[in-house]
Amino acid sequence: MKSGAEGSELLSLIQSLYPNRDVIALHEPVFRGNEEKYLLDCLKTTLVSTIGPYVSEFEKHIANFTGSKFAIATMNGTSALHMALMLAGVERDDEVLTQGLTFVATANAISYCHAKPVFLDSDLSNLGLSLSALQIFLQENTEVRDNGFCYNKMTNRRIKACVPMHVFGHAVEIDAIAEICAKNNIELVEDAAEALGSYYKGRHLGTFGKIGIFSFNGNKIVTTGGGGMIITDDPALAKLAKHLTTTAKVPHSWNFSHDQVGYNYRLPNINAALGCAQMEKLGEFIRNKQETAAVYREFCLKKGFNFIDEPVHCRSNFWLCSLRLPDKASLEEFLEKANAQKIMARPLWNLMSELPAFKGCQNDGLKNAKYLRDRVVSLPSGVR
Ligand SMILES: *Cc1c(COP(=O)(O)O)cnc(C)c1O
Numbered sequence: 001m002k003s004g005a006e007g008s009e010l011l012s013l014i015q016s017l018y019p020n021r022d023v024i025a026l027h028e029p030v031f032r033g034n035e036e037k038y039l040l041d042c043l044k045t046t047l048v049s050t051i052g053p054y055v056s057e058f059e060k061h062i063a064n065f066t067g068s069k070f071a072i073a074t075m076n077g078t079s080a081l082h083m084a085l086m087l088a089g090v091e092r093d094d095e096v097l098t099q100g101l102t103f104v105a106t107a108n109a110i111s112y113c114h115a116k117p118v119f120l121d122s123d124l125s126n127l128g129l130s131l132s133a134l135q136i137f138l139q140e141n142t143e144v145r146d147n148g149f150c151y152n153k154m155t156n157r158r159i160k161a162c163v164p165m166h167v168f169g170h171a172v173e174i175d176a177i178a179e180i181c182a183k184n185n186i187e188l189v190e191d192a193a194e195a196l197g198s199y200y201k202g203r204h205l206g207t208f209g210k211i212g213i214f215s216f217n218g219n220k221i222v223t224t225g226g227g228g229m230i231i232t233d234d235p236a237l238a239k240l241a242k243h244l245t246t247t248a249k250v251p252h253s254w255n256f257s258h259d260q261v262g263y264n265y266r267l268p269n270i271n272a273a274l275g276c277a278q279m280e281k282l283g284e285f286i287r288n289k290q291e292t293a294a295v296y297r298e299f300c301l302k303k304g305f306n307f308i309d310e311p312v313h314c315r316s317n318f319w320l321c322s323l324r325l326p327d328k329a330s331l332e333e334f335l336e337k338a339n340a341q342k343i344m345a346r347p348l349w350n351l352m353s354e355l356p357a358f359k360g361c362q363n364d365g366l367k368n369a370k371y372l373r374d375r376v377v378s379l380p381s382g383v384r
Pocket of ligand 1: 076077078079081102103105106165191193194215216217227228
């Protein structure tokens, strides 16, 4: 933005999209369906906690919607990701490939397994894990050894899994990523936390690898207050996921027996009730957000902004609409201006490799990730 005039016009456009608000949130939930009814039902039946019919109903909603055979609800997306990595067989001192530009939960979940994240570069058009960065890293730094596993030649650690994250609902080149993971015996776990309602070549995101996860945090496209979901087509993994997320309790009418260290990661019924009501509206939400994206797209085209559009082969849920400004100074200027007007425009995340917890982890230079971090801004994108 040379003059900032276009920036001011953009802020006026945002105000016209989200009128009569003190603060324009980045993404706020809307409850215009059966939310109240289902929540009251939980109170009346006293089934507010881990037992209740809404949990399995919500799981069915997600399995049907995504075309996945199984869905296991968890208390948040981070716990879903932790569980997914455990189920993928990630163990202490393994390495897990992911992108340097992601929400911190992706890297945290890897750490919960006592594994080490390796941070790879981003794709300039889809903002997620770069296919070519992955190819180059594997080619230059790794080898598949006699035991069939892929090893990092420098650290001598096993590379057990790869976790691409679909940023803002835009798909990474997931079919090609799945293919090279399979070739190198690396388990693919999709962090599809932001991508409920997004497709790549007609197939729902989260279904390309062994396991995928979603988040239903308050700012996601569907919310349960807090919540998450593991999806898989593997019946044994699904069974184990359910077992481990419910304290590894051996089924019995009254005995408390647990056959291993389990986790209390199960989604409460009251949260699932909210999720069931939200899922009835998901189709409407997606259409509404695609309309909002179309407004931003058209404005950007006219005013010379770089709108981050759906990548090729992707049908995006446009969880967050974003654009790429020419440089860091423009980004800072726009963020200042927007937030002074109580419009919650937001930058991308800090690079994982620059956070204290992950400073020592290997990365590939993250050239595109740095470029994007300094330029991309997300705009208010909630359902209107
Ligand atoms: C929201 C989100 C998660 C999970 O978040 P929770 O708040 O734990 O549900 C994980 N990864 C990404 C990329 C996310 O955006």
